Amino acid sequence: MNGRSAAVCQDSVTAEVSRDDGQGKRDRSLETVRSKSKSEKKKCRNDISDRLSHLICFCSCHKTQQSLLSSASGYSNYRGVLNWCVVMLVRQKYGILVDPIQVISLFLNDPYSWPAACLVIVSNVFILVALYTERQLSKGSFTELVGFLVHCTNMAVMLTFPAAVVLLVPSVTPVGGVFVLGTYTILFLKLYSYKDVNMWCRELSTVKAKKLARSLSCPSGQTLNGGDRQVCYPGNLTIRDMYYFVFAPTLCYELNFPRSPNIRMSFLLRRLFEMVRKYLIFLLSFHQWMIPIIQSSMKPLEDMDLSRMTERLLRLAVPNHLMWLMFFYWFFHSSLNFTAELLRFGDRQFYKDWWNSESVTYFWQNWNIPVHKWCLRHFYKPLLRRGFSKKVSQSAVFFLSAFFHEYLVSVPLRMFRLWAFMGMMAQLPLAWFVGHFLRGNYGNAAVWISIIIGQPFAVLMYVHDYYVLHYRQELPINRFLV
Template identity: 70%
Template sequence: MLSSASSFRNYRGVLNWCVVMLVLSNARLFLENLLRYGILVDPIQVVSLFLKDPYSWPAACLVIVSNVFIFVALYTERKLAMGSISEKVGLLIYIFNLTVILCFPMVVVLKLPSITPVGGAFTLGVYTILFLKLYSYKDVNRWCRVRTQVKYSALCFSDMYYFVFAPTLCYELNFPRSESIRMGFLLRRLFEMVVFMSVRHISYLMFFQWMVPIIRSSMKPLQEMDYSRMTERLLRLAVPNHLIWLIFFYCFFHSSMNFVAELLRFGDREFYRDWWNSETITYFWQNWNIPVHKWCLRHFYKPLLRRGAGKLLSQSAVFFASAFFHEYLVSVPLRMFRLWAFMGMMAQLPLAWFVAKFLRGNYGNAAVWLSLIIGQPIAVLMYVHDYYVTHCQDDPTITEAL
């Protein structure tokens, strides 16, 4: 008797098999790491990532100093609103203020040895966010003066600092506000933040216990240009690096930003979209970080189009600006300029074109995931290698450890 053709559509068993195999394989790698290296996590090492001297907090001082630039922007807008200074003078003040916002912390981080790479990256991140916010503040107020003759009752410290702390980069005269704070929602986000603070310790454990030995063992293959061993180290580094990135994404974009938004009764909660379903590189960059995407669209991409720039040129300019800030946030804290982050970002342009033209559907989604999982460890290895060559090669203790 002939059997009928199978017409199954449920692949749950296959997916469960993939998950079990993934868990078992990574559990084996973790156990192998413990047996080979022992416990490498040292709480002092974790603290030293942020502070060299517990009595000196240069990064925190830099963040406090950022208030000066906020006062300058607010004072400039008040003078423009009253007509005390011309638009040209106001623009010159803004150009100076925004330029110093980028240059001042960079010079301090480069010249002050007591700032650690992590502390420097945090400080530069704060100043970069402030730069984008004040640029939007300038643009929106100028549009209001030129087009609608808006009343300037909002030019006060409370309005300014609400915008500074709000989880958005785009300024509005009247932000959407919820009627009240939902205590249940707020406590859930707070609980997630507390949990993820614990998970961050797991991230540090993964970094010191899992990634550091791999990075150390990668120095010799990189120096000898042993491509097979370099590839093996890269694949080993990809999994812990990607897990840490996913933990950071959920903790920051979902838990922390929603907590701040609820506390401020901020109404716009679209911080990300379904980037995990991206079938093109472009879709991923447009949807994984909505605040930055909205800023680029509103203050950079569309103004370029209005000035006559083509779509391709405007998209390339946005990628170029993004590459600049990635390099700024990575190279300056490490006190070296190797342009790996810049080149990695610019490489997204031809990759985005290739995926959009030749790969779609599941194939395109697989290509996006592959670029995320493999792309970041490449930059990590390049920067760590160059940092070792630049700062640590003459240190016999570090050389012996590697």
């Protein structure tokens, strides 16, 4: 019995345990279901909160930022403004005034009768005369006095010969005359610098001081940054060196120019595309905008109607200024960079921040760096070394600039009115007034006003005089094209 009772107790205990295990499993399963439902509810609540937060973030349309026209925004892409100017230019009331077939025919019709192109070819004679003179001076065949007289004669003829041809040959158009005289003026400044630098080299070579002798030494095999061999005097007196300087975008000669390592074709093509595009826009602006205003200005100028003359002047100021800005970008950025890249010329500082000029002097020192360097190196500092004061030297620089401005305008138009000369000389009192009485933004505004108003005034004066001398009924456009 004890055995049976023990077995029964064992079975009862086992049954209880089994019942307890079943109840525990059911309880655990219920707890699992409850935990799963809680986690699912929590997950749903989290999903809903995430969606709400995302929706709130999406609906938030404000953040800390600057306006595009503010200097703090760093935005600088205003290319669309230029496109807007072109669209508005085409949509003027004058209609489409450009005849592209006529313009192209002017460049293709009878090219052998172009006196301007012939004069440019003849300029090689003056280049070779300067090179020959320097070679003779380096060998001692010419004395310094003889070389100086030959150079002076050569450069004097450079200025008078093309001017005489432009004045005496009727087939030379005003634009062709400006191109020819501009080319000869650039060559004149280049050859003057070439003469001076080679003279300085000869003077240094005659000095017996060891320090100067060591400074002139150029060890064979020494190379520059671009991998080119360094040249010493008189090894620079070659045709290749001379013509490299003639085509280089600089007016100041050096024996060894800084060179870039290679030619970047992508950079070259971008500048070429800019040159073509800016030229077409310039031509369009001239025909569509300036010609109608100039034609409508002739009658007020003839009648000396001051109010209408002022109104025409202000109307002409905007297109004239935009064309001047386009010319600046086309020449000083696109064209000079294109030439520099093609020749691997390293110094690309053709202009500085002249648009921030707070004085007239700063503007003239920074808007045309090649000319400024030439004036500083070959004209201003030599005058100071000869004992002239700074004011006299600055006045002499402005006088020289005024002469060339008048030379480039009056000779092609075959009339002498001195408007450009007086405009340049008027910069001296204007520079004094702005420098003494205006500062900061006021000085910058005065510089901009002088640029915007002064140029169209001179343009109107020259066009009026040219119109009165040659035409009375209509101002022909073709006379201003090559």
